[in-house]
Amino acid sequence: MSGDTLRQLPLAERHRELGARFAPFAGWAMPVQYSGIVKEHHAVRERAGVFDVSHMGRLFVSGAQAGRALRRAVTYNVEALEEGEAHYALMCNEDGGILDDLFVYRLASERYLVVNNAANASLGRERIASVLEPGVELEDRQESTVMLALQGPQAIAILSRVIDGEPPARRRCVEVDWLDSTLFICRTGYTGEDGVELVAPVEAGGALLERLVAEGVVPCGLGARDTLRLEAALPLYGNDIDTDTSPWEAGLGFAVSLDDGAEFAGRAALATVHESPPERKLACLQAQGRGIMRAGCSILHGGRTVASMSSGGFSPTLGVSIGMAYLPVELAQKGTELEVDVRGKPLAVAVVPRPFYRRKRAGQT
Numbered sequence: 307m308s309g310d311t312l313r314q315l316p317l318a319e320r321h322r323e324l325g326a327r328f329a330p331f332a333g334w335a336m337p338v339q340y341s342g343i344v345k346e347h348h349a350v351r352e353r354a355g356v357f358d359v360s361h362m363g364r365l366f367v368s369g370a371q372a373g374r375a376l377r378r379a380v381t382y383n384v385e386a387l388e389e390g391e392a393h394y395a396l397m398c399n400e401d402g403g404i405l406d407d408l409f410v411y412r413l414a415s416e417r418y419l420v421v422n423n424a425a426n427a428s429l430g431r432e433r434i435a436s437v438l439e440p441g442v443e444l445e446d447r448q449e450s451t452v453m454l455a456l457q458g459p460q461a462i463a464i465l466s467r468v469i470d471g472e473p474p475a476r477r478r479c480v481e482v483d484w485l486d487s488t489l490f491i492c493r494t495g496y497t498g499e500d501g502v503e504l505v506a507p508v509e510a511g512g513a514l515l516e517r518l519v520a521e522g523v524v525p526c527g528l529g530a531r532d533t534l535r536l537e538a539a540l541p542l543y544g545n546d547i548d549t550d551t552s553p554w555e556a557g558l559g560f561a562v563s564l565d566d567g568a569e570f571a572g573r574a575a576l577a578t579v580h581e582s583p584p585e586r587k588l589a590c591l592q593a594q595g596r597g598i599m600r601a602g603c604s605i606l607h608g609g610r611t612v613a614s615m616s617s618g619g620f621s622p623t624l625g626v627s628i629g630m631a632y633l634p635v636e637l638a639q640k641g642t643e644l645e646v647d648v649r650g651k652p653l654a655v656a657v658v659p660r661p662f663y664r665r666k667r668a669g670q671t
Contacts, residue, residue, distance in 0.1 A: 452511025498538025
């Protein structure tokens with residue numbers, strides 16, 4: 307896809323002024339880095355960084371039976387969410403394979419927000435539209451709003467100064483008045499750090515970005531977003547999860563509700579899969595020497611290829627290469643020693659606990 311046909315972020319020009327370098331991603335021209343991937347990565351781990359994730363889908367579902375309709379589209383029992391609560395969920399095909407992963411936010415008793423991956427935004431919209439009933443409305447606000455992810459140990463303190471109020475608790479969401487518009491705030495993220503994801507109309511979103519940068523928040527691109535999510539062992543759709551993946555082998559069984567009796571695409575297949583232990587498991591691999599694992603690299607055990615990397619790269623926090631792969635269950639155990647073929651050279655690796663990085667909680671040293 308050429309640069310002329312790539313979709314542009316509403317705040318693209320502001321990102322250029324901030325020094326962003328762009329690259330194609332899921333049909334969009336996206337900032338990959340500003341000051342450098344490693345610098346941006348450390349800024350999020352140590353202070354705060356802001357990502358423009360306006361390429362993500364943003365679907366508002368409202369009406370008296372909004373929850374019931376949405377339940378038929380996703381794997382999690384979103385009807386059970388309290389007002390102001392959010393939860394991770396999946397969309398599956400009839401075979402139980404993962405079509406997309408997403409977050410569902412219950413804004414009010416009859417109003418929800420669904421945020422899904424950019425590459426699957428149309429698929430999500432079509433899936434939800436197909437299960438709507440009279441009185442339930444679907445509004446796509448991907449083009450009329452901006453979505454920013456403010457992440458890092460200082461993120462909440464900084465946002466509290468900007469909005470003059472207290473952000474919601476972890477995995478809770480709220481809508482507040484800001485600059486004569488409505489600002490959506492949710493205590494979620496994709497970096498392994500504390501932080502929030504924010505949705506606002508385009509003009510207010512631009513002003514919000516400027517305020518955050520003025521407060522010392524570092525603009526960050528997709529490069530740092532990927533290294534951060536990899537350290538947190540968070541799956542990337544298309545790499546770590548896809549239609550050939552079941553939720554339980556990916557460690558995502560918490561996103562599937564089978565006990566409420568609701569019908570949704572893939573339910574029968576998922577119920578069957580749930581009864582049998584998975585034969586493989588998404589595992590974390592850490593290099594024991596120099597070399598960078600990448601997606602697609604072969605994994606060997608006893609000289610025999612047993613799997614391939616689903617994600618891989620260099621960890622700025624740990625100073626070594628890390629990655630994830632689906633391993634036979636008997637090999638996906640802590641301490642298992644394997645080799646990864648990195649450009650024809652064997653790299654010694656070991657299975658380590660998931661995630662690679664876990665942020666310190668208040669009071670921890």
